[in-house]
Amino acid sequence: MTPSPLRFGVIGFGAWGKCHAGAIHNTAGAEVAAIAAKSENTCAEGRQLYPDAAVYSDYRQLLDQADIDVVHVVVPSYLHFDIAKSVLESGKHLLLEKPMCLTISECQALNQLAQEKQLQLAVGHELRLSSLWSRVKQEIDSGAIGEPQYALVELSRKPYRLGADGWRYDIDRVGNWILEEPIHFFDLARWYLSSAGKPTSLYATANSRQAGHPELQDNFSAIVNFDGGKYAVVSQSLSMFEHHQTAKVAGTEGSLWASWSGAMDRTRHPSFFLKASNGETVREIPIEKITGEIFELEDQVAMLIDAIQNGKPLSATAEDGMWSVGMCLAAQKSVDTGQPIKMTDII
The missing domain is CATH 3.30.360.10 (Dihydrodipicolinate Reductase; domain 2)
Structure with a gap:
């Protein structure tokens, strides 16, 4: 039996966040179920592009949505650690855009948390x-x-x-x-x-x-x-x-x-x-x-689905993200x- 599509949330809906959402939408076995955007304009754009997705102005509301399986975090670098930590604490798998964090200690803390929660933590080295x-x-x-x-x-x-x-x-x-x-x-x-x-x-x-x-x-x-x-x-x-x-x-x-x-x-x-x-x-x-970054995003979504559903290895792990x-x-x-x-x- 074909498994149900994984439900993805996207936190950050700027230029690159829109590319992530598009990659999820274009990948078999995945659907954009929720979007968290900063401004009312980007929230409105999210509703227009993905009318079946819940759209929030506060990412914490997205994390409270129980039926979200995976979250892509696509926000400015200085916000990575706090938001990624909240995603993992909510029990959701995570794709975190590069750089993983701004310090080694933050990278290590996220890696440890993902291991404790038995969650997939992939880092966005899509190349x-x-x-x-x-x-x-x-x-x-x-x-x-x-x-x-x-x-x-x-x-x-x-x-x-x-x-x-x-x-x-x-x-x-x-x-x-x-x-x-x-x-x-x-x-x-x-x-x-x-x-x-x-x-x-x-x-x-x-x-x-x-x-x-x-x-x-x-x-x-x-x-x-x-x-x-x-x-x-x-x-x-x-x-x-x-x-x-x-x-x-x-x-x-x-x-x-x-x-x-x-x-x-x-x-x-x-x-x-x-x-x-x-x-x-x-x-x-x-x-x-x-080949190109927008095409690799779709491959990244498919890779993450395979890791979650079939236990296949991640293309870039938290350890890889920390070394980078x-x-x-x-x-x-x-x-x-x-x-x-x-x-x-x-x-």
Whole structure:
């Protein structure tokens, strides 16, 4: 017998929250049952788009709705811990957007609470589900390039959106800009070099083109060191145009080059490719399924349903989310001090 659809609640109905709701709506076995939005305008939009869903202006009312199975938390970063903690305390499974939290202690507290409640806590590193970026990992794991030794994950894009009430440009509410988008690339780099174990140290540098706001780092680069001399480079510029991401991985027997480009991160018509080389010949690996963040959100919903109903593993666990936050915090500390940072000083 086909199980009943899981009933999802969405807390946060801004631009990205609407994308989450759309992904739930488009995924078999899921339905948007409730929405919590900040303003009356977004509440009204929620009612219009999802007339069968309950819409609240206070997320606590959503959590009081007993028939909600899973909650997506898609709010500004500084609100993640308090709202996520309330979700888990209400007995509901959770998908928490990145960054998981702004501190390691908060990440650890949520992980412990989820374990105590025997609830799924997934973190929104949706790039792991991409037909492109995950194929890089599959090629690595298949031995196609031998032992991976080096990874580069790089993004050039136009400046960040302000966010509701300008929160993304308020360092007290965003935490730091490394936690915004580079956190995805730290996650990919750690994933690609997982055979080398945990990162050991990190050095980073950054600058800003915004006079009077050095904390808003438009250009950022980091070197992440692993055991055995293996390392990754994570780099981003917000001083460019459109949205262009690259990943390159070099191993003892070959290399991989993946690229994605679009007018913006949410485009439905990107261009992308994946190439592999054994040092002598180059082959293009076909990527049959279109890739992009809005498509991976649907894959993320399906993944979470499978984890809840069938016990399948999460694509990005609370442990993964904590390590991604830890690398970003180490990077910011390195930028501030000009010194390399040992990961054991952070996690």
